[in-house]
Amino acid sequence: MDELRELYQQVILDHNRNPKNFHELPHANRHSEGYNPLCGDRVKIYLDIEDDVIRDVAFQGAGCAISKASASVMTTLVKGKTVKEAVALFHKFQKMITSDTREPVEMEELDKMAVFSGVREFPSRIKCAALAWHTLKAALQNQEEQVSTE
Protein backbone atom coordinates (compact mmCIF):
# COMPACT_ATOMS: atom_id res chain seq x y z
CA MET A 1 0.00 0.00 0.00
CA ASP A 2 2.95 2.36 0.70
CA GLU A 3 4.22 2.11 -2.85
CA LEU A 4 0.71 2.76 -4.03
CA ARG A 5 0.48 5.93 -1.93
CA GLU A 6 3.81 6.93 -3.37
CA LEU A 7 2.39 6.54 -6.87
CA TYR A 8 -1.03 8.02 -6.23
CA GLN A 9 -0.09 11.00 -4.11
CA GLN A 10 -2.91 13.18 -2.84
CA VAL A 11 -2.05 15.92 -5.34
CA ILE A 12 -2.45 13.41 -8.17
CA LEU A 13 -5.78 12.14 -6.87
CA ASP A 14 -7.01 15.73 -6.49
CA HIS A 15 -5.96 16.75 -9.99
CA ASN A 16 -7.58 13.57 -11.34
CA ARG A 17 -10.88 14.42 -9.65
CA ASN A 18 -10.76 18.13 -10.49
CA PRO A 19 -8.39 18.66 -13.37
CA LYS A 20 -7.24 22.22 -14.10
CA ASN A 21 -7.58 23.76 -17.56
CA PHE A 22 -9.57 20.72 -18.70
CA HIS A 23 -11.46 22.12 -21.65
CA GLU A 24 -11.13 23.15 -25.26
CA LEU A 25 -9.36 26.37 -26.12
CA PRO A 26 -11.19 28.09 -28.99
CA HIS A 27 -8.50 30.74 -29.45
CA ALA A 28 -5.64 28.25 -29.45
CA ASN A 29 -3.08 28.82 -32.20
CA ARG A 30 -1.25 25.57 -31.65
CA HIS A 31 -2.41 22.13 -30.68
CA SER A 32 -1.28 18.56 -30.73
CA GLU A 33 -2.71 15.16 -29.97
CA GLY A 34 -1.02 12.38 -28.04
CA TYR A 35 -1.92 8.72 -28.00
CA ASN A 36 -0.70 5.80 -25.95
CA PRO A 37 -1.64 2.73 -28.02
CA LEU A 38 -0.80 0.46 -25.11
CA CYS A 39 -3.69 1.62 -22.96
CA GLY A 40 -5.72 3.79 -25.31
CA ASP A 41 -5.02 7.04 -23.45
CA ARG A 42 -5.59 10.13 -25.55
CA VAL A 43 -4.75 13.73 -24.77
CA LYS A 44 -5.14 16.91 -26.77
CA ILE A 45 -3.10 19.95 -25.78
CA TYR A 46 -4.14 23.46 -26.84
CA LEU A 47 -1.80 26.43 -26.67
CA ASP A 48 -2.30 30.12 -27.19
CA ILE A 49 1.17 31.50 -27.82
CA GLU A 50 1.86 35.17 -28.30
CA ASP A 51 5.32 36.74 -28.56
CA ASP A 52 6.85 33.40 -27.65
CA VAL A 53 4.91 33.27 -24.37
CA ILE A 54 2.28 30.69 -23.48
CA ARG A 55 -0.67 32.99 -22.74
CA ASP A 56 -3.12 30.16 -22.26
CA VAL A 57 -3.08 26.38 -22.22
CA ALA A 58 -5.75 23.69 -21.90
CA PHE A 59 -6.18 19.98 -22.43
CA GLN A 60 -8.82 17.40 -23.17
CA GLY A 61 -8.81 13.64 -23.37
CA ALA A 62 -9.42 10.36 -21.66
CA GLY A 63 -6.84 8.62 -19.58
CA CYS A 64 -5.86 7.15 -16.27
CA ALA A 65 -5.37 9.19 -13.11
CA ILE A 66 -1.64 9.49 -13.71
CA SER A 67 -1.96 10.78 -17.26
CA LYS A 68 -4.83 13.12 -16.44
CA ALA A 69 -3.17 14.57 -13.35
CA SER A 70 0.11 14.91 -15.22
CA ALA A 71 -1.60 16.92 -17.96
CA SER A 72 -3.41 19.04 -15.39
CA VAL A 73 -0.29 19.84 -13.35
CA MET A 74 1.62 20.51 -16.56
CA THR A 75 -0.86 23.14 -17.71
CA THR A 76 -0.49 24.98 -14.40
CA LEU A 77 3.31 24.86 -14.71
CA VAL A 78 3.69 26.12 -18.26
CA LYS A 79 1.08 28.86 -18.28
CA GLY A 80 2.87 32.22 -18.59
CA LYS A 81 6.20 30.60 -19.48
CA THR A 82 8.17 31.22 -22.63
CA VAL A 83 8.45 28.43 -25.17
CA LYS A 84 12.07 27.93 -24.18
CA GLU A 85 11.18 27.67 -20.50
CA ALA A 86 8.42 25.17 -21.26
CA VAL A 87 10.81 22.99 -23.27
CA ALA A 88 13.26 23.12 -20.37
CA LEU A 89 10.46 21.94 -18.05
CA PHE A 90 9.75 19.06 -20.43
CA HIS A 91 13.37 17.93 -20.20
CA LYS A 92 13.35 18.26 -16.44
CA PHE A 93 10.22 16.12 -16.16
CA GLN A 94 11.57 13.56 -18.60
CA LYS A 95 14.81 13.32 -16.62
CA MET A 96 12.97 12.86 -13.35
CA ILE A 97 10.65 10.03 -14.39
CA THR A 98 13.38 8.08 -16.13
CA SER A 99 15.97 8.57 -13.40
CA ASP A 100 17.16 5.78 -11.15
CA THR A 101 14.80 5.19 -8.24
CA ARG A 102 17.72 5.37 -5.81
CA GLU A 103 18.45 8.92 -6.89
CA PRO A 104 16.80 11.44 -4.60
CA VAL A 105 14.43 13.83 -6.30
CA GLU A 106 15.26 17.50 -5.81
CA MET A 107 11.84 18.65 -4.70
CA GLU A 108 12.43 22.35 -4.91
CA GLU A 109 13.80 22.40 -8.39
CA LEU A 110 11.02 20.16 -9.70
CA ASP A 111 8.26 22.04 -7.98
CA LYS A 112 4.89 20.36 -8.44
CA MET A 113 6.36 17.80 -10.81
CA ALA A 114 7.94 15.93 -7.95
CA VAL A 115 4.66 14.21 -7.07
CA PHE A 116 5.09 12.10 -10.19
CA SER A 117 8.43 10.66 -9.12
CA GLY A 118 6.53 7.60 -7.79
CA VAL A 119 6.01 6.31 -11.33
CA ARG A 120 9.66 5.27 -11.39
CA GLU A 121 8.63 2.27 -9.29
CA PHE A 122 5.99 1.30 -11.87
CA PRO A 123 7.64 0.91 -15.29
CA SER A 124 4.29 0.23 -16.96
CA ARG A 125 3.03 3.65 -15.82
CA ILE A 126 5.93 5.90 -16.87
CA LYS A 127 4.37 6.49 -20.27
CA CYS A 128 1.11 7.55 -18.62
CA ALA A 129 2.94 10.37 -16.85
CA ALA A 130 4.94 11.33 -19.93
CA LEU A 131 2.14 11.44 -22.51
CA ALA A 132 0.96 15.01 -21.85
CA TRP A 133 4.50 16.36 -21.80
CA HIS A 134 5.41 14.74 -25.11
CA THR A 135 2.23 16.12 -26.59
CA LEU A 136 3.05 19.58 -25.24
CA LYS A 137 6.49 19.43 -26.81
CA ALA A 138 4.95 18.52 -30.16
CA ALA A 139 2.49 21.41 -29.89
CA LEU A 140 5.32 23.80 -29.02
CA GLN A 141 7.15 22.64 -32.12
CA ASN A 142 3.99 23.08 -34.14
CA GLN A 143 3.96 19.40 -34.95
CA GLU A 144 0.39 18.48 -35.69
CA GLU A 145 0.62 14.80 -36.49
CA GLN A 146 -0.29 12.50 -33.65
CA VAL A 147 2.35 11.85 -31.01
CA SER A 148 2.65 8.25 -29.91
CA THR A 149 4.34 6.91 -26.82
CA GLU A 150 5.42 3.81 -28.74
Add this chain to the structure above:
Amino acid sequence: MKTAEVLKTEFNVQRIRADFPILNEVVRGKPLVYLDNAATTQKPRCVIEAVERFYRQQNSNVHRGVHYLSELATEVYEEARGAVRSFLNARSGKEIIFTAGATDSINLVAYAFGNLGLRPGDEILISEMEHHSNIVPWQMLCERSGAKLRVVPIDDAGELVFSEFERLLTPKTRLAALVYASNSLGTINPVEKIIARAHEMNVPVLLDAAQAGAHLPLDVQALDCDFLAFSGHKVMGPTGIGILYGKENWLDKLPPYRGGGDMIKSVTFEKTIYNDLPHKFEAGTPNIAGAAGLAAALQYVSAIGRETILSYENELLRKAVRALAEIPGLRFIGTAANKVAVISFVLEGVHPHDVGTILDSEGVAIRTGHHCTQPVMKHFNVPATSRASFSFYNTEEEISKLAESLQKVREFML
Protein backbone atom coordinates in the same frame (compact mmCIF):
# COMPACT_ATOMS: atom_id res chain seq x y z
CA MET B 1 -1.36 -39.78 -15.16
CA LYS B 2 -2.26 -41.41 -11.85
CA THR B 3 -3.14 -38.16 -10.08
CA ALA B 4 -5.22 -37.06 -13.01
CA GLU B 5 -7.28 -40.23 -12.87
CA VAL B 6 -8.13 -39.55 -9.26
CA LEU B 7 -9.18 -36.03 -10.18
CA LYS B 8 -11.58 -37.31 -12.74
CA THR B 9 -13.79 -38.84 -10.09
CA GLU B 10 -14.05 -35.72 -7.98
CA PHE B 11 -13.24 -32.08 -8.77
CA ASN B 12 -11.14 -30.81 -5.93
CA VAL B 13 -9.82 -27.35 -6.67
CA GLN B 14 -7.26 -27.40 -3.85
CA ARG B 15 -5.77 -30.59 -5.21
CA ILE B 16 -5.63 -29.03 -8.66
CA ARG B 17 -3.95 -25.89 -7.32
CA ALA B 18 -1.23 -28.09 -5.84
CA ASP B 19 -0.32 -29.08 -9.42
CA PHE B 20 0.56 -25.44 -10.28
CA PRO B 21 3.78 -24.35 -8.54
CA ILE B 22 3.38 -20.67 -9.44
CA LEU B 23 0.10 -20.40 -7.52
CA ASN B 24 2.14 -20.48 -4.31
CA GLU B 25 4.02 -17.33 -5.28
CA VAL B 26 3.74 -14.21 -3.18
CA VAL B 27 3.52 -10.99 -5.21
CA ARG B 28 3.84 -7.53 -3.66
CA GLY B 29 3.73 -9.25 -0.30
CA LYS B 30 0.34 -10.84 -1.00
CA PRO B 31 -0.67 -14.33 -2.15
CA LEU B 32 -1.05 -14.32 -5.92
CA VAL B 33 -4.63 -14.19 -7.22
CA TYR B 34 -4.16 -14.89 -10.90
CA LEU B 35 -7.12 -13.72 -12.96
CA ASP B 36 -5.39 -13.04 -16.27
CA ASN B 37 -6.01 -16.47 -17.73
CA ALA B 38 -7.36 -15.13 -20.99
CA ALA B 39 -3.88 -13.75 -21.66
CA THR B 40 -2.12 -16.92 -20.68
CA THR B 41 -2.73 -19.74 -18.22
CA GLN B 42 -0.30 -21.03 -15.62
CA LYS B 43 1.46 -24.34 -16.15
CA PRO B 44 0.99 -27.52 -14.15
CA ARG B 45 4.05 -29.41 -12.96
CA CYS B 46 3.58 -32.15 -15.58
CA VAL B 47 4.02 -29.55 -18.37
CA ILE B 48 7.10 -28.00 -16.80
CA GLU B 49 8.52 -31.49 -16.34
CA ALA B 50 7.77 -32.55 -19.92
CA VAL B 51 9.71 -29.57 -21.24
CA GLU B 52 12.54 -30.20 -18.82
CA ARG B 53 12.58 -33.94 -19.58
CA PHE B 54 12.93 -33.18 -23.25
CA TYR B 55 15.97 -31.00 -22.78
CA ARG B 56 17.51 -33.24 -20.12
CA GLN B 57 16.99 -36.64 -21.71
CA GLN B 58 15.49 -36.50 -25.17
CA ASN B 59 16.90 -33.46 -26.95
CA SER B 60 17.83 -33.91 -30.56
CA ASN B 61 16.48 -32.79 -33.91
CA VAL B 62 13.51 -34.51 -35.49
CA HIS B 63 12.89 -36.47 -38.71
CA ARG B 64 16.42 -36.65 -39.98
CA GLY B 65 18.77 -38.56 -37.74
CA VAL B 66 19.42 -42.26 -37.51
CA HIS B 67 20.80 -42.10 -34.00
CA TYR B 68 18.91 -43.04 -30.88
CA LEU B 69 18.15 -39.53 -29.59
CA SER B 70 16.93 -38.29 -32.94
CA GLU B 71 14.52 -41.18 -33.15
CA LEU B 72 13.39 -40.48 -29.59
CA ALA B 73 12.85 -36.78 -30.28
CA THR B 74 10.89 -37.65 -33.42
CA GLU B 75 8.76 -40.02 -31.38
CA VAL B 76 8.11 -37.36 -28.72
CA TYR B 77 7.16 -34.83 -31.39
CA GLU B 78 4.90 -37.15 -33.38
CA GLU B 79 3.28 -38.51 -30.23
CA ALA B 80 2.49 -34.92 -29.29
CA ARG B 81 0.78 -34.54 -32.66
CA GLY B 82 -1.23 -37.61 -31.80
CA ALA B 83 -2.21 -36.09 -28.46
CA VAL B 84 -3.44 -32.97 -30.23
CA ARG B 85 -5.33 -35.03 -32.79
CA SER B 86 -7.07 -36.87 -30.03
CA PHE B 87 -7.77 -33.66 -28.06
CA LEU B 88 -9.46 -32.11 -31.10
CA ASN B 89 -10.95 -35.37 -32.33
CA ALA B 90 -9.42 -34.80 -35.76
CA ARG B 91 -9.60 -37.67 -38.27
CA SER B 92 -5.88 -37.82 -38.85
CA GLY B 93 -2.54 -36.51 -37.67
CA LYS B 94 -2.09 -35.10 -41.17
CA GLU B 95 -4.64 -32.48 -40.21
CA ILE B 96 -2.58 -31.22 -37.26
CA ILE B 97 0.04 -28.59 -38.06
CA PHE B 98 2.34 -27.34 -35.31
CA THR B 99 2.72 -23.57 -35.39
CA ALA B 100 4.00 -20.91 -33.02
CA GLY B 101 0.48 -20.14 -31.81
CA ALA B 102 -2.99 -19.13 -32.93
CA THR B 103 -1.69 -15.94 -34.56
CA ASP B 104 0.80 -17.93 -36.57
CA SER B 105 -1.90 -20.44 -37.55
CA ILE B 106 -4.20 -17.72 -38.86
CA ASN B 107 -1.36 -16.10 -40.76
CA LEU B 108 -0.57 -19.46 -42.34
CA VAL B 109 -4.12 -19.83 -43.65
CA ALA B 110 -4.37 -16.19 -44.73
CA TYR B 111 -1.12 -16.46 -46.64
CA ALA B 112 -1.67 -19.86 -48.21
CA PHE B 113 -5.33 -19.21 -48.96
CA GLY B 114 -4.36 -15.98 -50.67
CA ASN B 115 -1.99 -17.91 -52.90
CA LEU B 116 -4.89 -20.02 -54.15
CA GLY B 117 -5.80 -16.97 -56.18
CA LEU B 118 -8.02 -14.41 -54.52
CA ARG B 119 -9.27 -11.72 -56.85
CA PRO B 120 -10.63 -8.20 -56.52
CA GLY B 121 -14.32 -8.58 -55.76
CA ASP B 122 -13.79 -11.62 -53.54
CA GLU B 123 -14.69 -11.15 -49.91
CA ILE B 124 -13.41 -12.38 -46.55
CA LEU B 125 -15.90 -12.32 -43.72
CA ILE B 126 -14.89 -11.63 -40.11
CA SER B 127 -16.72 -10.09 -37.14
CA GLU B 128 -16.51 -6.94 -35.07
CA MET B 129 -15.43 -8.92 -32.00
CA GLU B 130 -12.28 -10.43 -33.53
CA HIS B 131 -8.90 -10.25 -31.83
CA HIS B 132 -6.43 -8.22 -33.89
CA SER B 133 -4.80 -11.51 -34.86
CA ASN B 134 -7.96 -12.46 -36.75
CA ILE B 135 -8.26 -9.04 -38.38
CA VAL B 136 -4.82 -7.95 -39.50
CA PRO B 137 -3.75 -11.09 -41.44
CA TRP B 138 -6.96 -10.80 -43.48
CA GLN B 139 -6.45 -7.08 -44.02
CA MET B 140 -2.97 -7.86 -45.28
CA LEU B 141 -4.40 -10.54 -47.57
CA CYS B 142 -6.99 -8.07 -48.87
CA GLU B 143 -4.28 -5.52 -49.56
CA ARG B 144 -2.30 -8.10 -51.53
CA SER B 145 -5.20 -9.51 -53.49
CA GLY B 146 -7.67 -6.67 -53.84
CA ALA B 147 -10.28 -8.72 -51.98
CA LYS B 148 -12.59 -6.97 -49.57
CA LEU B 149 -12.94 -7.46 -45.84
CA ARG B 150 -16.54 -7.59 -44.62
CA VAL B 151 -17.33 -7.29 -40.94
CA VAL B 152 -20.33 -8.81 -39.16
CA PRO B 153 -21.44 -6.37 -36.44
CA ILE B 154 -22.12 -7.16 -32.80
CA ASP B 155 -24.98 -5.87 -30.65
CA ASP B 156 -24.75 -4.11 -27.30
CA ALA B 157 -24.71 -7.37 -25.37
CA GLY B 158 -21.61 -8.30 -27.34
CA GLU B 159 -23.35 -10.96 -29.41
CA LEU B 160 -22.88 -11.50 -33.11
CA VAL B 161 -25.82 -10.20 -35.13
CA PHE B 162 -26.64 -13.46 -36.89
CA SER B 163 -29.02 -11.92 -39.43
CA GLU B 164 -26.14 -9.65 -40.53
CA PHE B 165 -23.87 -12.67 -40.83
CA GLU B 166 -26.45 -14.25 -43.13
CA ARG B 167 -26.81 -11.03 -45.12
CA LEU B 168 -23.04 -10.59 -45.56
CA LEU B 169 -22.55 -14.22 -46.57
CA THR B 170 -22.80 -13.99 -50.35
CA PRO B 171 -21.49 -15.80 -53.43
CA LYS B 172 -18.55 -13.37 -53.24
CA THR B 173 -17.51 -14.71 -49.82
CA ARG B 174 -14.44 -16.90 -50.11
CA LEU B 175 -13.83 -17.58 -46.45
CA ALA B 176 -15.31 -16.74 -43.06
CA ALA B 177 -12.87 -16.36 -40.15
CA LEU B 178 -14.63 -16.04 -36.83
CA VAL B 179 -13.79 -16.24 -33.19
CA TYR B 180 -15.29 -19.15 -31.25
CA ALA B 181 -15.15 -17.38 -27.88
CA SER B 182 -14.25 -13.71 -27.56
CA ASN B 183 -11.20 -12.87 -25.45
CA SER B 184 -12.47 -9.44 -24.42
CA LEU B 185 -16.23 -10.07 -24.10
CA GLY B 186 -16.37 -13.76 -23.27
CA THR B 187 -19.12 -14.26 -25.86
CA ILE B 188 -19.42 -17.80 -27.22
CA ASN B 189 -20.50 -17.59 -30.83
CA PRO B 190 -23.09 -20.03 -32.21
CA VAL B 191 -20.40 -21.65 -34.33
CA GLU B 192 -22.36 -24.78 -35.31
CA LYS B 193 -25.08 -22.59 -36.79
CA ILE B 194 -22.50 -20.30 -38.40
CA ILE B 195 -20.61 -23.20 -39.98
CA ALA B 196 -23.75 -24.92 -41.23
CA ARG B 197 -24.99 -21.70 -42.82
CA ALA B 198 -21.58 -20.97 -44.39
CA HIS B 199 -21.32 -24.49 -45.79
CA GLU B 200 -24.72 -24.08 -47.44
CA MET B 201 -23.02 -21.31 -49.40
CA ASN B 202 -19.87 -23.42 -49.92
CA VAL B 203 -17.85 -21.02 -47.79
CA PRO B 204 -15.09 -22.55 -45.67
CA VAL B 205 -14.88 -21.44 -42.03
CA LEU B 206 -11.82 -20.79 -39.91
CA LEU B 207 -12.45 -20.77 -36.17
CA ASP B 208 -10.16 -18.77 -33.92
CA ALA B 209 -10.30 -21.01 -30.87
CA ALA B 210 -7.47 -19.34 -28.94
CA GLN B 211 -9.83 -18.47 -26.11
CA ALA B 212 -12.33 -21.29 -26.60
CA GLY B 213 -9.57 -23.87 -26.30
CA ALA B 214 -9.07 -22.95 -22.66
CA HIS B 215 -12.71 -23.31 -21.72
CA LEU B 216 -14.75 -25.42 -24.13
CA PRO B 217 -14.50 -28.99 -25.36
CA LEU B 218 -13.30 -28.90 -28.97
CA ASP B 219 -14.41 -31.54 -31.46
CA VAL B 220 -13.49 -30.51 -34.98
CA GLN B 221 -15.54 -33.29 -36.56
CA ALA B 222 -18.68 -32.32 -34.67
CA LEU B 223 -18.04 -28.64 -35.37
CA ASP B 224 -17.30 -29.41 -39.02
CA CYS B 225 -15.04 -26.32 -39.20
CA ASP B 226 -12.57 -26.24 -42.09
CA PHE B 227 -9.76 -24.68 -40.05
CA LEU B 228 -9.25 -24.16 -36.35
CA ALA B 229 -6.46 -22.21 -34.69
CA PHE B 230 -5.38 -22.33 -31.08
CA SER B 231 -2.43 -21.53 -28.82
CA GLY B 232 -0.85 -23.98 -26.42
CA HIS B 233 -0.11 -21.44 -23.72
CA LYS B 234 -3.78 -20.64 -23.20
CA VAL B 235 -4.49 -24.31 -22.44
CA MET B 236 -1.82 -24.82 -19.75
CA GLY B 237 0.91 -25.50 -22.34
CA PRO B 238 4.14 -23.63 -23.06
CA THR B 239 4.30 -20.40 -25.07
CA GLY B 240 5.52 -20.49 -28.65
CA ILE B 241 3.58 -23.59 -29.64
CA GLY B 242 0.18 -23.67 -31.27
CA ILE B 243 -1.95 -25.63 -33.64
CA LEU B 244 -3.56 -25.23 -36.97
CA TYR B 245 -6.15 -27.87 -37.63
CA GLY B 246 -7.29 -28.07 -41.24
CA LYS B 247 -9.44 -30.55 -43.07
CA GLU B 248 -7.13 -32.74 -45.11
CA ASN B 249 -8.67 -31.78 -48.45
CA TRP B 250 -8.10 -28.10 -47.66
CA LEU B 251 -4.55 -28.56 -46.44
CA ASP B 252 -3.80 -30.61 -49.55
CA LYS B 253 -5.07 -27.80 -51.70
CA LEU B 254 -3.20 -24.99 -49.94
CA PRO B 255 0.32 -24.18 -51.15
CA PRO B 256 3.11 -24.22 -48.52
CA TYR B 257 3.48 -21.19 -46.28
CA ARG B 258 7.17 -21.14 -45.51
CA GLY B 259 9.96 -22.79 -47.38
CA GLY B 260 12.86 -24.58 -45.76
CA GLY B 261 14.07 -27.85 -44.37
CA ASP B 262 11.65 -30.60 -43.34
CA MET B 263 8.88 -29.32 -45.62
CA ILE B 264 10.49 -30.84 -48.70
CA LYS B 265 10.96 -34.27 -50.21
CA SER B 266 13.75 -33.30 -52.54
CA VAL B 267 15.47 -30.13 -53.55
CA THR B 268 17.39 -29.34 -56.72
CA PHE B 269 17.98 -25.90 -58.15
CA GLU B 270 15.58 -26.78 -60.95
CA LYS B 271 12.72 -28.13 -58.89
CA THR B 272 11.69 -28.79 -55.30
CA ILE B 273 9.16 -31.41 -54.35
CA TYR B 274 7.22 -30.57 -51.24
CA ASN B 275 6.72 -32.96 -48.39
CA ASP B 276 3.39 -34.60 -47.51
CA LEU B 277 1.02 -33.36 -44.86
CA PRO B 278 1.50 -32.29 -42.16
CA HIS B 279 5.22 -31.63 -42.79
CA LYS B 280 4.50 -29.49 -45.84
CA PHE B 281 3.64 -26.66 -43.47
CA GLU B 282 6.39 -27.19 -40.92
CA ALA B 283 9.57 -25.69 -42.33
CA GLY B 284 12.63 -25.62 -40.12
CA THR B 285 13.33 -27.19 -36.76
CA PRO B 286 10.08 -27.10 -34.84
CA ASN B 287 9.45 -26.29 -31.19
CA ILE B 288 9.88 -29.89 -30.08
CA ALA B 289 10.00 -29.22 -26.36
CA GLY B 290 6.95 -27.01 -26.77
CA ALA B 291 5.11 -29.83 -28.49
CA ALA B 292 6.04 -32.19 -25.64
CA GLY B 293 4.78 -29.63 -23.13
CA LEU B 294 1.59 -29.08 -25.07
CA ALA B 295 0.87 -32.80 -25.20
CA ALA B 296 1.33 -33.02 -21.42
CA ALA B 297 -1.01 -30.04 -20.98
CA LEU B 298 -3.74 -31.49 -23.18
CA GLN B 299 -3.50 -34.84 -21.44
CA TYR B 300 -3.71 -33.10 -18.07
CA VAL B 301 -6.80 -31.11 -19.08
CA SER B 302 -8.44 -34.15 -20.67
CA ALA B 303 -7.83 -36.25 -17.57
CA ILE B 304 -9.65 -33.72 -15.40
CA GLY B 305 -12.39 -33.73 -18.00
CA ARG B 306 -13.37 -30.91 -20.27
CA GLU B 307 -17.04 -31.10 -19.24
CA THR B 308 -16.03 -31.04 -15.57
CA ILE B 309 -13.87 -27.98 -16.19
CA LEU B 310 -16.64 -26.25 -18.10
CA SER B 311 -19.24 -26.77 -15.40
CA TYR B 312 -16.83 -25.62 -12.66
CA GLU B 313 -15.86 -22.52 -14.66
CA ASN B 314 -19.52 -21.74 -15.35
CA GLU B 315 -20.09 -21.80 -11.61
CA LEU B 316 -17.13 -19.42 -11.10
CA LEU B 317 -18.50 -17.12 -13.80
CA ARG B 318 -21.96 -17.04 -12.25
CA LYS B 319 -20.54 -16.27 -8.79
CA ALA B 320 -18.12 -13.65 -10.08
CA VAL B 321 -20.85 -11.84 -12.01
CA ARG B 322 -23.00 -11.82 -8.90
CA ALA B 323 -20.16 -10.49 -6.71
CA LEU B 324 -19.11 -7.80 -9.17
CA ALA B 325 -22.68 -6.66 -9.86
CA GLU B 326 -22.81 -5.47 -6.23
CA ILE B 327 -20.03 -2.94 -6.76
CA PRO B 328 -21.47 0.54 -7.28
CA GLY B 329 -20.65 2.09 -10.65
CA LEU B 330 -19.43 -1.17 -12.18
CA ARG B 331 -20.68 -1.83 -15.68
CA PHE B 332 -20.14 -5.11 -17.50
CA ILE B 333 -18.89 -4.92 -21.08
CA GLY B 334 -20.17 -8.07 -22.76
CA THR B 335 -23.36 -9.55 -21.36
CA ALA B 336 -24.01 -12.31 -23.88
CA ALA B 337 -26.29 -15.14 -22.77
CA ASN B 338 -23.63 -17.68 -23.62
CA LYS B 339 -20.21 -16.82 -22.21
CA VAL B 340 -16.91 -18.36 -21.16
CA ALA B 341 -15.46 -17.29 -17.79
CA VAL B 342 -14.16 -13.93 -18.99
CA ILE B 343 -15.54 -10.72 -17.47
CA SER B 344 -14.80 -7.28 -18.89
CA PHE B 345 -15.97 -4.26 -16.96
CA VAL B 346 -15.50 -0.56 -16.41
CA LEU B 347 -15.73 1.24 -13.10
CA GLU B 348 -17.34 4.65 -13.30
CA GLY B 349 -14.87 7.43 -12.60
CA VAL B 350 -11.81 5.16 -12.50
CA HIS B 351 -9.67 4.39 -15.51
CA PRO B 352 -8.98 0.64 -16.05
CA HIS B 353 -5.23 1.25 -15.75
CA ASP B 354 -5.67 2.60 -12.24
CA VAL B 355 -7.94 -0.34 -11.40
CA GLY B 356 -5.20 -2.70 -12.62
CA THR B 357 -2.41 -1.03 -10.66
CA ILE B 358 -4.38 -0.90 -7.41
CA LEU B 359 -5.54 -4.53 -7.73
CA ASP B 360 -1.94 -5.50 -8.40
CA SER B 361 -0.91 -3.97 -5.09
CA GLU B 362 -3.37 -6.44 -3.52
CA GLY B 363 -1.77 -9.35 -5.38
CA VAL B 364 -4.69 -9.58 -7.82
CA ALA B 365 -3.54 -9.89 -11.45
CA ILE B 366 -6.09 -8.79 -14.03
CA ARG B 367 -5.69 -7.37 -17.52
CA THR B 368 -6.49 -3.79 -18.44
CA GLY B 369 -6.47 -2.20 -21.85
CA HIS B 370 -8.08 -2.94 -25.18
CA HIS B 371 -7.18 -6.66 -25.11
CA CYS B 372 -6.15 -6.50 -28.78
CA THR B 373 -9.76 -5.85 -29.71
CA GLN B 374 -9.84 -2.13 -30.47
CA PRO B 375 -13.01 -2.39 -32.61
CA VAL B 376 -14.81 -3.86 -29.58
CA MET B 377 -13.68 -0.91 -27.44
CA LYS B 378 -14.95 1.43 -30.15
CA HIS B 379 -18.30 -0.34 -30.25
CA PHE B 380 -18.80 0.13 -26.51
CA ASN B 381 -17.30 3.62 -26.64
CA VAL B 382 -14.68 2.93 -23.96
CA PRO B 383 -10.91 3.45 -24.33
CA ALA B 384 -10.21 0.28 -22.37
CA THR B 385 -11.73 -2.20 -19.95
CA SER B 386 -10.60 -4.19 -16.94
CA ARG B 387 -10.82 -7.92 -17.52
CA ALA B 388 -10.89 -10.72 -14.99
CA SER B 389 -10.61 -14.12 -16.65
CA PHE B 390 -10.86 -17.40 -14.83
CA SER B 391 -9.43 -20.86 -15.03
CA PHE B 392 -10.39 -24.07 -13.28
CA TYR B 393 -7.73 -23.48 -10.60
CA ASN B 394 -9.41 -20.27 -9.44
CA THR B 395 -11.55 -20.35 -6.33
CA GLU B 396 -14.54 -18.66 -4.79
CA GLU B 397 -12.20 -17.05 -2.24
CA GLU B 398 -10.34 -15.43 -5.11
CA ILE B 399 -13.60 -13.99 -6.42
CA SER B 400 -14.25 -12.49 -2.98
CA LYS B 401 -10.71 -11.07 -2.97
CA LEU B 402 -11.34 -9.49 -6.38
CA ALA B 403 -14.59 -7.92 -5.22
CA GLU B 404 -13.02 -6.63 -1.98
CA SER B 405 -10.10 -5.16 -3.88
CA LEU B 406 -12.46 -3.41 -6.29
CA GLN B 407 -14.20 -1.82 -3.31
CA LYS B 408 -10.75 -0.62 -2.22
CA VAL B 409 -10.17 0.88 -5.65
CA ARG B 410 -13.34 2.92 -5.25
CA GLU B 411 -12.40 4.09 -1.77
CA PHE B 412 -8.93 5.00 -2.94
CA MET B 413 -9.78 6.80 -6.17
CA LEU B 414 -13.22 8.33 -5.66
